[in-house]
Amino acid sequence: MTQATSYDKLKGAISQAYPDLSGQLQRIARFALERPNEFALGTVAVIAEAVQVQPSSLIRFANALEYKGFSEMQQVFRGNLVERSTSYRERIDQLRRQDRPGSKGGSLHQFVGEAIAELGNLEETVRAVDVMTAVKLMCGADRVYVLAQRRAFPVACYLSYALSHLDIKAYLLDGAGGMLSEALKNITARDALIVTSFRSYSQPVIDAAGLAHEQGVSVIAITDSALSPLKPFARVSFEVGSTVDQPFRSLVAPLCLAQALVVTAGHHLAEASIKSASTSQSKSRTKPKKTTSARNGVAP
Amino acid sequence: MTQATSYDKLKGAISQAYPDLSGQLQRIARFALERPNEFALGTVAVIAEAVQVQPSSLIRFANALEYKGFSEMQQVFRGNLVERSTSYRERIDQLRRQDRPGSKGGSLHQFVGEAIAELGNLEETVRAVDVMTAVKLMCGADRVYVLAQRRAFPVACYLSYALSHLDIKAYLLDGAGGMLSEALKNITARDALIVTSFRSYSQPVIDAAGLAHEQGVSVIAITDSALSPLKPFARVSFEVGSTVDQPFRSLVAPLCLAQALVVTAGHHLAEASIKSASTSQSKSRTKPKKTTSARNGVAP
DNA sequence: TAAATAATAGAACATACATTTCATTTTGTC
DNA sequence: GACAAAATGAAATGTATGTTCTATTATTTA
Known part of the structure; x- marks a missing residue:
């Protein structure tokens, strides 16, 4: 396995490597998947503090994923960040377009919408x-x-x-x-x-x-x-x-x-x-x- | 005028200050508004290279906007980046933080908020x-x-x-x-x-x-x-x-x-x-x- | 045109940072 | 229970980075 260059691949690589990681590295892996934004923007010291591990463990984590260093891996997280921020509008529009005919895979959006409406109703009543x-x-x-x-x-x-x-x-x-x-x-x-x-x-x-x-x-x-x-x-x-x-x-x-x-x-x-x-x-x-x-x- | 803490305010501050800026700072200002992502993630050196100015000019630009240094201003750009990438859930979380004091019967409200956040997450993932x-x-x-x-x-x-x-x-x-x-x-x-x-x-x-x-x-x-x-x-x-x-x-x-x-x-x-x-x-x-x-x- | 002022370039500096290294602890195994 | 191996902690190191300072260039004014 070589180092992942896209965020999706990285996610896959993390879940694949997860079972073979040590306890501490597993904790880092969970954190990386749950709070990718902090991983993207934080410094090694800050992230280490948040995950409650030593800074060196973060480098070890990156190395375990075949990256030369932490910074290299962080670039992937950052790439994902900008991609999501730029394409958010488009995705919303896409969803809007999909749910009108309600035809293909857009139904999830529909159910989410209905569920939210139900919850709103729940809170009122x-x-x-x-x-x-x-x-x-x-x-x-x-x-x-x-x-x-x-x-x-x-x-x-x-x-x-x-x-x-x-x-x-x-x-x-x-x-x-x-x-x-x-x-x-x-x-x-x-x-x-x-x-x-x-x-x-x-x-x-x-x-x-x-x-x-x-x-x-x-x-x-x-x-x-x-x-x-x-x-x-x-x-x-x-x-x-x-x-x-x-x-x-x-x-x-x-x-x-x-x-x-x-x-x-x-x-x-x-x-x-x-x-x-x-x-x-x-x-x-x-x-x-x-x-x-x-x-x-x-x-x- | 004091330093802007939100991206929207910063945008306003930049356009307001624009006419009084020197030619080079104006160029930086345009770049900041046109490619905020690079401003958020890049280092002083690479941004300076992209804008074709000296690194010191970027600090001057930040100072002109009442920031103590470039890094301080960059935080605003970064904040905008994560907000845009997670806007839906982020807003929900913000709402939930607000209703903290209403601890009594507010628990249902809290769970409704969390449920909605989960649904938003579901739809995204x-x-x-x-x-x-x-x-x-x-x-x-x-x-x-x-x-x-x-x-x-x-x-x-x-x-x-x-x-x-x-x-x-x-x-x-x-x-x-x-x-x-x-x-x-x-x-x-x-x-x-x-x-x-x-x-x-x-x-x-x-x-x-x-x-x-x-x-x-x-x-x-x-x-x-x-x-x-x-x-x-x-x-x-x-x-x-x-x-x-x-x-x-x-x-x-x-x-x-x-x-x-x-x-x-x-x-x-x-x-x-x-x-x-x-x-x-x-x-x-x-x-x-x-x-x-x-x-x-x-x-x- | 000359002087003065502002703007910019470039380098020097200091700090913050990622990374490495080594000591220590934990875990697995005989 | 003792040894070996792996994992982790903590500090040292070297690099990259933001910032400042000074020399230089452009611009304005007398």
Whole structure:
């Protein structure tokens, strides 16, 4: 392999060489791919400081990629920088042109646009109070059950996975083996149930929500309309998506909401544990420094 | 007048000062406005050579614009360079920095902002060719298997669900009952495998991708970095997410990509069926009018 | 035309920089 | 557990770079 002269080639060369690099050089490689701009403009000393390595390691990195020195490699990053800055306009125009006929590969642009619109809508319609209410229900519950089917199922997956990484006991009701009704029997009034369903609403999910509601379970609903059959059963309900003239939607908005719920719950738990730790030292929560871990470690 | 800190201001300052500059400094000024990239990246010597002046004149030029030295002025040019190359995300980041004080209910806003930034990044990094390649692999395969674990699992759920609503035979490898390796044995070279994994990459998924690759299966990877261990095994790989200073990410970007893949696949099938229907009427595909149904009816 | 002032060229200087070198630590192996 | 090899840290080195200074040239004014 010889030294790459274009940024794309360099990227390829880095990913190819990555497995055989030492730990420190791998760190540099990640940094190079994630923040190419700093690599392009920074001095060796500054970049080394940012990556938390010695300057010499940067030269070693460049050498590992067959460059004579760091500066030589930096030229490639710089080349990419000017190229991107000059062609940005053109690329935008290109995208504009592509998405009109919506024909070939331009559809990604279209979906990105729609997703952004959904997110904007999400931010407008969801009230902060509801988020806090839901978070308190989740944190206060003995166990949190998560239920969804079909299209909404990924949201439930994410919720159960992410909540499990907090101190919250989360259980995914996936209905495997047709044992949904059996699993529902174990839910008590001290638990919480997060149900997610969109049009056309899955009947088992509706039934389950109704059942849980009757038994005094705190039901949190993530759905797509104020007319959702889930709403009557829910202590809190979030109506995401379903912008006026958009008959179909992605899962972007509900997942973003789910993420917000989880991370906010993480913060909530952290605050609570700090408080309880300061009042009674003996009875502290399991993981006092939850704030940082909730931001960094937890599956958001 | 004081020294300009933004490129726009600097441009204004240059044109304002222009008439009062000496002939040589005017020439430098023209060059600075016409080829700002060279000004941003070049050394004093090479720029002086390009403008056909002495290096000292460049310093005089910077001094005339109230800068302490040339390097100081060059920083402005460099700042403009990176801003133009990353304008979309940069603006988002700026917005997010602003809403820091609104810590209370602002978290949702924060996640929405980050999600939008991710989507912007997605659009920038994903090439239309790769989408089409992946779509062709999916449509051409006998069966499409979808594999992911842990954090990435929701993406696989969505893909298998949505693909099943096309004419594509999709199978979700959820590893339930620890029967992943058994399921893998059934995959043949005529099939396709979509693997999704993010840091830290799930070993079973990596192994499965490697195995499939060895057996000649078309592997499509959705991952988060060019350094992903999945990449070597993949016929096509999408690197989504990993925005600059975000150590954690949501599933928004990969899900949006998944949606784009599915719907594009739907279009592709529809076109193919129309073509085959027009050539030989008797041998038409199962559902000729796929175009609309793929957009509206199918799980997007 | 001569003097004075501004502008420029060119070289000298000092600093910041990339690179190299060597000591030290870590990792892998017998 | 000891040795060898690789990787890393830290400082030294030489080069490249920005800046300043002075001599020279052009320009203006008396």
